[in-house]
Amino acid sequence: MEMDALSLGIYATPMALIWMLYAFRRQRAHRQTVEVRNESIEAGLTEPPSLHPLIDTLRCIGCGSCIAACPEMPAHQVLGLVRRKADLISPTDCIGHGACQRACPEGAISLVFGTERRGVDIPNVKPNFETNVAGIFIAGELGGMGLIRNAIEQGRQAVESIAKDLASGTRGKPSSDAVDILVVGAGPAGFAASLSAREKGLNVRTIEQDSLGGTVAHFPRGKVVMTAPARLPMVGLVRFKETSKERLLKFWQDVERKTGVEICYGERLLSIEKDGPYFAIETTTGMVRSRSILLAVGRRGTPRKLGVVGEELPKVMYRLIDPAQYANQRVLVVGGGDSALEAAVCLSEESGTDVTLSYRSEAFTRAKRKNRALLEAASAAGRVRILMSSNVKAIRPDSVVIDQDGKEICLLNDTVIINAGGILPTQFLKDIGIAVETKYGTA
Numbered sequence: 001m002e003m004d005a006l007s008l009g010i011y012a013t014p015m016a017l018i019w020m021l022y023a024f025r026r027q028r029a030h031r032q033t034v035e036v037r038n039e040s041i042e043a044g045l046t047e048p049p050s051l052h053p054l055i056d057t058l059r060c061i062g063c064g065s066c067i068a069a070c071p072e073m074p075a076h077q078v079l080g081l082v083r084r085k086a087d088l089i090s091p092t093d094c095i096g097h098g099a100c101q102r103a104c105p106e107g108a109i110s111l112v113f114g115t116e117r118r119g120v121d122i123p124n125v126k127p128n129f130e131t132n133v134a135g136i137f138i139a140g141e142l143g144g145m146g147l148i149r150n151a152i153e154q155g156r157q158a159v160e161s162i163a164k165d166l167a168s169g170t171r172g173k174p175s176s177d178a179v180d181i182l183v184v185g186a187g188p189a190g191f192a193a194s195l196s197a198r199e200k201g202l203n204v205r206t207i208e209q210d211s212l213g214g215t216v217a218h219f220p221r222g223k224v225v226m227t228a229p230a231r232l233p234m235v236g237l238v239r240f241k242e243t244s245k246e247r248l249l250k251f252w253q254d255v256e257r258k259t260g261v262e263i264c265y266g267e268r269l270l271s272i273e274k275d276g277p278y279f280a281i282e283t284t285t286g287m288v289r290s291r292s293i294l295l296a297v298g299r300r301g302t303p304r305k306l307g308v309v310g311e312e313l314p315k316v317m318y319r320l321i322d323p324a325q326y327a328n329q330r331v332l333v334v335g336g337g338d339s340a341l342e343a344a345v346c347l348s349e350e351s352g353t354d355v356t357l358s359y360r361s362e363a364f365t366r367a368k369r370k371n372r373a374l375l376e377a378a379s380a381a382g383r384v385r386i387l388m389s390s391n392v393k394a395i396r397p398d399s400v401v402i403d404q405d406g407k408e409i410c411l412l413n414d415t416v417i418i419n420a421g422g423i424l425p426t427q428f429l430k431d432i433g434i435a436v437e438t439k440y441g442t443a
Contacts, residue, residue: 033080051096069103140189155192172277187214190296310395328352335419348383
């Protein structure tokens, strides 16, 4: 029986409305996505800070699985569909979770470091975290994994690889005068590695030149730490989603106390030499022999200095820990990354503090959107003076001299906080034979 015109209209009208609604929503989403991408381009925010997705548009089917999987969404619109293809529309908001790659059903996403314009130095490591120097492994931030959860997982996996390596007998037999593993660093990766080694019954020695937490310990007071559930050896699943620096560090300190893991604080690595199947390691407290080494140090290394007159003055600092100690002072913050922006905002909230932020470039290309928004709000409220395209020329006991677009500015000043990043210990790695490659948008 043929369907009459009335019946056809009854069925067709709702379907047409549904299709129109779908088309409208898709067009609106596309328009919003393009707007975000254009805003990033116009603001010069096109350089991802670290690990990020590279999308093969020929293989991408535009399913949106990567967008749904991104942990930063919807707070930050990192990925979007442009002409039905996935695109990294807000590069500076990407912090390298890697969930997009795992979610892609077509394998169209690879995770890479650096871009064609800006290279990133990364030590060469195998899938088991071993470097080209047999017996020396790298995990965490030094290998490019800055996320707390990823660093913890790498520390745990690296020890599993080391344990298998030691069991093969190629690293010498267990000895009373040599440890099984020397872990260098007690940040997220190093701490997890130390716990994992203890859990496996390995003889481990962990050295840390500063304090538990590594880079996290140097965050400003009250900083919110974004992380995700992670499995910590000897503890189990830790369900931190968003917490403060202080709470996270206290949790780690409690774990350190309860598990009995030993960390040698205030001890710094100086040199590594081969000693038969073992390694002879010199630290600031003496010599250590070890069957294997795990380098779990941060990428900041030595603080990057400006190289200007007066930088040796005692008022010059290279990190902000407690903003309250600078209340009622005139403070200059130098830098354009997240650390610099966070420092300027935190300082501006202290009573009577006069804050100036100096950055050499025209845009904050290395800072997260949230930090840029907070800085803009502080600037609009008159709490922070921002000097873009500026460079510090000299630091004096009671002032600083800044060049901005050829114009010299002299500001009264009590404290200078330089957040210009750190110098990756590339030369040290090369001295011990570890290959380091500058990545320009490659895995």
